[in-house]
Amino acid sequence: MYQIFNKKVIISVVIAAAVAMPACVTINIYFPAAAAEKAADKIIDEVWQLKEGLDGASGAPPAATPNTETPAK
Amino acid sequence: MKKLLLITGLVTTLFLSWIGMVQAAADLEANTPAISAIKASMQNRHGQLQGHYNAGAIGLTQDGFIAVKDASAVPLSQRGALAGLVKDENADRAKLYLEIATANGHPEWQGEIQSTFAGRWVDKAQTGWYYQKDGAWQKK
Numbered sequence: 724m725y726q727i728f729n730k731k732v733i734i735s736v737v738i739a740a741a742v743a744m745p746a747c748v749t750i751n752i753y754f755p756a757a758a759a760e761k762a763a764d765k766i767i768d769e770v771w772q773l774k775e776g777l778d779g780a781s782g783a784p785p786a787a788t789p790n791t792e793t794p795a796k
Numbered sequence: 797m798k799k800l801l802l803i804t805g806l807v808t809t810l811f812l813s814w815i816g817m818v819q820a821a822a823d824l825e826a827n828t829p830a831i832s833a834i835k836a837s838m839q840n841r842h843g844q845l846q847g848h849y850n851a852g853a854i855g856l857t858q859d860g861f862i863a864v865k866d867a868s869a870v871p872l873s874q875r876g877a878l879a880g881l882v883k884d885e886n887a888d889r890a891k892l893y894l895e896i897a898t899a900n901g902h903p904e905w906q907g908e909i910q911s912t913f914a915g916r917w918v919d920k921a922q923t924g925w926y927y928q929k930d931g932a933w934q935k936k
Contacts, residue, residue: 762826763916770838
């Protein structure tokens with residue numbers, strides 16, 4: 724029954740696999756779209772100062788200093 | 797039959813190791829000194845560009861760059877400087893896209909990185925800024 728798996732067939736299968744595997748790797752080193760979006764978001768946030776930068780950039784420092792200047796009644 | 801099993805095992809092992817290789821490439825490197833330098837340069841320039849975005853003098857293009865949209869929104873004396881800012885910003889952006897691609901060992905990804913950025917710049921743009929869509933300027 725397994726006579727169809729003779730030496731020739733086995734050798735061809737091995738050769739085919741050996742050829743096909745690197746081809747798969749080449750094709751499947753795909754562009755990582757999700758990772759690229761993540762990286763882009765991080766860089767844009769930094770360049771445009773969209774995260775912690777907003778408070779500092781608006782020129783309104785934390786309201787810590789006014790307390791010390793509160794006039795006594 | 798034994799040989800067949802052996803071959804199946806070998807092929808499976810190869811396949812699994814290949815999946816491992818693909819998974820390892822799931823994150824993008826974006827923290828090289830060159831990329832940091834470009835980011836710092838763009839961050840500095842953004843202080844000068846921000847007012848021009850707000851005024852509608854410049855806008856975001858569809859391909860991840862910026863362009864002068866309405867030079868008349870800027871006093872005549874400043875138009876030369878504005879053109880220079882746009883040129884410098886676009887040079888930095890082009891460098892940024894290429895640097896990210898090469899830092900990850902795939903210079904050929906530059907185009908895809910650029911189009912990824914193009915979409916994200918527009919998504920993150922402030923209300924009132926202009927961006928290009930299908931060749932026409934749109935207000936966000």
